Amino acid sequence: MQDFGQAIVLALHLVLAGNADLMEIVGLSLKVSLTAVFASCLIGLPLGAVLAISSFRGRGIVLVLLNALMGLPPVVVGLIVYLFLSNAGPLGWLRLLYSPAAMIIAQAVLITPIIAALSRQVIEELHDEYAEQFRSLCVSLPSAVAALIWDGRYSLVTVALAGFGRAVAEVGAVMIVGGNIDHLTRVMTTAIALETSKGDLALALGLGMVLMVMALVINAAVMALRLTAARFAYA
């Protein structure tokens, strides 16, 4: 077990020197989580918008379920995706288990409910304002969905960010379906878990620092974007 202070110095050194292993892990993390967020937005935003503007029997139940799914435990998602992708599973023929693709699928499953539920709230608020005008113009459902997503884009960026935050920080799902294989499926969270248990605190700490700085930078960027949007009266 290294001395704590020594570990921090080593970690800083790794980060600032751009250690190759560390960069590879960070790169894969970003690739997996950003792709997952993108896929989730493709599904979650229209789903949230449709739920926001439609009324049907049982809508309340659907909303409760969706909100409940926001709290899906990553390990459970990992397990379910594992069952689907394992050789014996229905999607076993895709041979995706223990690949970045499997990790993307697992994270997308994890955060699609988050994107859908949060965007539903954002879009419902916007729709309350637009509803009469849209009805007056006889705007079709697909046009209304597209218009609401576009007009809510600055608020929806925050929704996507919440999804990204959840995806990049979770460890359970990617560990199960990715397997934490060095140079193949090792991402920041699984590496931190592994290195900590191995006692290599420097790499774990270095990755932890990167993870936190990233969270900080992305949040600041989104806040700046929203402020600019508000200044130009688009939000």
Add this chain to the structure above:
Amino acid sequence: MLDAAAVLDFGKVTDRSSSLLPLEIEALCYQVGERRLIDRLDLRVDAGPVTVVMGANGAGKSLLLRLMHGILTSSSGRITWGGRELDQDVRRRQALVFQRPVLLRRSVAANIDFVLRQRGTGSRERRQQLLACAGLAHLAKQAARALSGGEQQRLALVRALAIEPAVLLLDEPTANLDPAATAAIEQIVRDVHRSGTKIIFVTHDLGQARRLADEVVFLHRGQVVEQTPAERFFDQPRSSQARDYLAGRIVI
């Protein structure tokens, strides 16, 4: 500002509203819980004159306009436009301008483009014409929500014209505007009327009603208490409710 009549004419039939009119309303009711806000209302509105709907707050003016337009569904009764039920096709030929303009969170030009695209009639020239008609051509790239109140309502009005409506419904469009902005809106409305579009204008502003109305429909407690040509209405209203309203007495 470009003349709205010229923008709307566009080489088309002069009296575009004729096929949608007359508007006939029979025994219309709109009920919320136990309260009947529109109560067995009968009304016939013909092509031609500017019809101004007046009445005190809560008389049912805005509700009636929304029911006519089909964005609210009546509890009972019948509404027909030129003998046709209020279907999608009829509704697409009417436009409604709201008291508070609902502008998309986009640029001025994009607000017009959105409506033009909805009808598949979008073109740059058309948009520029409409903006010129509102005196907003120089603000095309600005965010619509950064406009002043008067500019916002002018934009909402020409955006409604983008669908080339046969009937233009206006729900107190100048209630929040100053006299100059109000005059600008009224001028566009007059131009639109001249182009052959039927105008149904809700207001509780007496001065505005005098300036615009050819005929006045006076509502009281969800019923039409009189429908009178404007020249007679302001001097010799037939109903006691309208007399009281015009005299500034509280109508109960």
